[in-house]
Amino acid sequence: MMYSLPTRSRRANVWLDEAPPASFTASSIVKRVVKPKKAILTSHRIAAIEMMLPRGPYIGYALLGGELVESDIDGLEVVVSVNSRGARFKSSLVPMGDEGMIGLEDEYVKGVLAGIEQMNESSGLPSGASLRFRWAAHGEAGSSIKVFAGLSGLVVHLLTLRKGVSEKEITDIVLGWSV
């Protein structure tokens, strides 16, 4: 299900158990296995977030989505698909003056992995599973390592939300998330 969150400042689209329209063919894949400090339970198989952050002199933007697949791995395997430059991505959240492109550039992989590490430190991670980041879009001006770090942790958190979570709860989570 997709949620377009009605906020005045930070704007976001959230997908739960539904793929965002930003799939791409990976030109390379980066894998890491992370040992959860605390194993957390998940309720959803897919979670994705697209976010626009108006900060005054700059506007942050990114979209990231992941699919959780059961695995016999001891820990959480993080699989990040990379594609340096995909097709143009049109969305009302892509800031004016920016250009959205489907795919995840190499340089943002470290952001995705850093966000997972931060999530592990603060809340823990799912275990015995593979988290495959298969959907992404970036802004030619608005994306950064930091934004992708914020979003990857949020994707994990969204996967843990109970079934039937309300839009209000999702909005509160997205607005309060540190990006």
Add this chain to the structure above:
Amino acid sequence: MSGTTPGTGGSHYNPDEPRDWHGRWTTGGSSWRDTPLRDPGAAGRARTLLGHARVGAWQKGVLSDVAWPTPAEAARFSRLLTAWNAASGLDDAPFAEWFTRGLDIGPATRRRLRQAAAGAAQARTIAQMIEASIPLTAAIKDIGGDRWPEMLKRLEDQAETVKPEQLPARVRTTSGKAPTEQTGLAAGDPPAHDAYQSLRDYFSEGLDSLSRIPDDLTELGRLLINDPMAFLAAIAPSLAGLGVSLPPKVGNVYFQEQKAARVTQDGLDIIERHLARPELDDGLGDPLNQAMIARLKQQFGKKLTGADLNFYLHEILESMMMDAGWDYAEAHEWALILAGVSRFSLFHPDVLRQFPTSLNPRYYTYWEVK
């Protein structure tokens, strides 16, 4: 047949003889070239410029089948001219970002486009408009000769992964046949028309978004739609009170070196209130913004330069435009265009070094921060 009769091509033929609008010789002494534009309004001006440029391009064998623009297209082009003019002679980056995004054309072509825009904005006669159309014709030729195949190829590549409704008309209307290696165009495509359509699509995209007009604009805010320079003139006294000087310009052009600002308490207050607006995502608490504000406070009363000047001026302009009724996104873009600065120029290199992962890599590239 008399050899001295004007218009008969006799031995006294003089191409500079005065003619009327239709090219007929006149006896009144004035040349058709001095004829005022029939429609000096923005749309008429754009139509005339496009018409002359297209004729020129056709004569050069660049375009073989072109149509006159519709009034709506002319109006869009007219807005483009206004913005080009505003961007003329300034830092190349904002111009390139907005109006050549996706085209990847070179600086020479961008210069020609700007020359055409500046000339067209000031033209009062047919002769002046023809003169303005010359660099536009050259730019069309540049793009047509060198970049269209590359650009069209890119569009066709995108067609494999993007939904049809997301694509410009060029891709949707292609004949479906394989593009030739030489031109990148499929056999049976009407290349000139499609190329021009693509040009308009690319150019108009940014302008269309800029032309979204909020319902509750103030009178000052409306001024920005019709005459951005008049808007700047109207806010000049307020800017002066904040230590900012955007002095009058040459041919509607601001030059980077003419801009000046000294930090004042009122200016800082405006920036802090602006960044704390609920429309922004904790702009005041943002560490990058805090670092820039700290730099401004350290330079209180001093003349600002570089990123500090750009940041101070940008935030004040953005705030004034939002006060005038513009949404944040529009205010942000207009502030960049009117101040003639790149979006990547607003943060000082020392701040970028302090926050090496917080912004897009192009911010760091702009200031050559490793």
